[in-house]
Amino acid sequence: MKFTCDQEALNLNLGLVNRAVSARPTHPILSTVLINSVDGTISLTGFDLSLGIETSLEAEIEESGSLALPAKLLGEIIAKLPSGEVTIENESGDHLVTITSSSGRYQLRGLDTNEYPALPVIEEGQSHDLKIIDFVDGLRGSIESTSQDESKQVLTGVYLNSQPAMLEFAATDGHRLGIVEIYPEDQTQDENQEPARPFNVVIPAKSMRELDKMLGHSKATKISLQLEDGQVVFRFGNQRLTSRTLEGKYPDYRLLVPKNFARQLTLDRRQLLAALERIAVVSDATNLVKFVIDSNKQKLNVSVDNQTGNGIESLSIQVSGQSLNLAFNIKYLIDGLKILPTQDITISLNGPLEPVIIAPVGGVKMTYLIMPVQLRD
């Protein structure tokens, strides 16, 4: 195999696929990146048997073929090379691979590409298309609420639940719940297309995070999703991400969301976030923050008081409904406020121990549900 490509493009793409190469591979071949010549381009693949990433880049191919090279070492060398052309080549059947740039020459020992496991391919099955900006809204609005607890398997993923004309992203760790509703444009322009079949799937948070990073680098505008037998495949531009899906029934989270509220606050998101981030400095291991909602004065006081010290911040807000005192875990509140994309938000409440909904005013349809905690006296 012999090809020449641009150092920057190779470096960028190696950075992407290396995210799917395990740091502690169970087999040596899983520590490599697979390089293939395909239709006048070079494809790069990283795969840890759960998450797979494939990208391609333009190259001048003198001799087609395939290579499996140590991913970390190759990435470090390419990253340090001067910009310009890089040539990678080996003699057929020889595992010693030579990398030549304007500055010098490097040689690495590759592995047998026949050992490289094939990425899952879904030949059949309907493809679901979405705008990337919608998909990213759904992903970012939900992923922070996934559980870190590996014993709660299904909760460590993001739930995608398609309904007629709507795709819902949801995640919950039992303390908070994030839901985003995406309304794709009507895609029935193509009369030959069969009507979209509903689907639901739970995708590991790790895979979704990598997808988020890749979409950030992509110039594509559409992403397609295909599902089959415990696998999901995303395609966009010249890139592909495959992931196993999580087994198990996702909890019926819609039951948690109250239909009516006795109180509603409208306020500036960044102002509350900044106040909570300051107050968090004096919070202790309980992470407890007290909210005193004063309906008469249209004020919200947030405060922390414990052995280390105490702090109080006061905000002018709009309140409908009666005054109320309640308490939250300050970390979950800060997480939610960081995710919400708008300047103004609403906080909807009933009693001091009933679910509270934080939502953006305008923009994407998003719900961040948080359970209050018992106030200490």
Added chain:
Amino acid sequence: MKFTCDQEALNLNLGLVNRAVSARPTHPILSTVLINSVDGTISLTGFDLSLGIETSLEAEIEESGSLALPAKLLGEIIAKLPSGEVTIENESGDHLVTITSSSGRYQLRGLDTNEYPALPVIEEGQSHDLKIIDFVDGLRGSIESTSQDESKQVLTGVYLNSQPAMLEFAATDGHRLGIVEIYPEDQTQDENQEPARPFNVVIPAKSMRELDKMLGHSKATKISLQLEDGQVVFRFGNQRLTSRTLEGKYPDYRLLVPKNFARQLTLDRRQLLAALERIAVVSDATNLVKFVIDSNKQKLNVSVDNQTGNGIESLSIQVSGQSLNLAFNIKYLIDGLKILPTQDITISLNGPLEPVIIAPVGGVKMTYLIMPVQLRD
């Protein structure tokens, strides 16, 4: 005590003194920062019994006094406050201290300031003045060569050795040696000043690093140094750093520096540094890099060859003297090349196992000595 000051100034100064507050204090009072009102300013002090830092800032003092507040917590709170004025106050004799900013109010519990240990003060003894730019040249050119091995006490510091009209900074860990000669301007303008007495002292690398950071923030142009009984005090602008000094006789490093050389290379520093940084990616635990100096072709090839892979880079250089092959520890070479401040450098050599000197062409008078290592066959 009650004073009002600027949040940014307080934050910056707390950041500096907190570097001298131990993360694992042996006594609770050593986890605090001492705040004193002095002559219409506020002084801040951090002290871990070895390193002490004192700075001062402008403040509006309503009631003079002193406070000892938890350094880490105070630093975190002040860092997060909005810019503008901050007021810090307590009732006389009460350890509960209130911090008020435009956004909110915080309270912390301080400790008894009487317990705070006094920073070393040198009342007598001559003060040695230097330009800060000279001092920083000396510090940065030597500090990387200090030993990390705590069992070699005296080698973990930077040696300052004053001679008539010259101040020398030196450090060595046994593998490499950094020497910088500083020539202060003649300071005999003041006829009443007694002639400068020679001195020598070994200052812990940690203290010198903190000093480097502080000097980077300082607008002062002169630094003064005072010595006494195992203590050194540096003063510049409104800041002061005190440090214990290291005991023991510093080795006679000048004996290591060859007087004459059989070979000399002149080359572009950044070009060699970049080549070595690329080559270092394929180096193994031995860190060995081979130099092939070709006098006829006026070329230098640097290469690494081991089980992981191999790499070679070729540089055009000026060579006087005969061709030579030798080897170095690549890390020590890279360290040295990073320190040298000029574009062009010289590498002066004798045989393959004799000391090698790397020096800048022009600028500060600096010597980086490195021992070659045995070439493997």
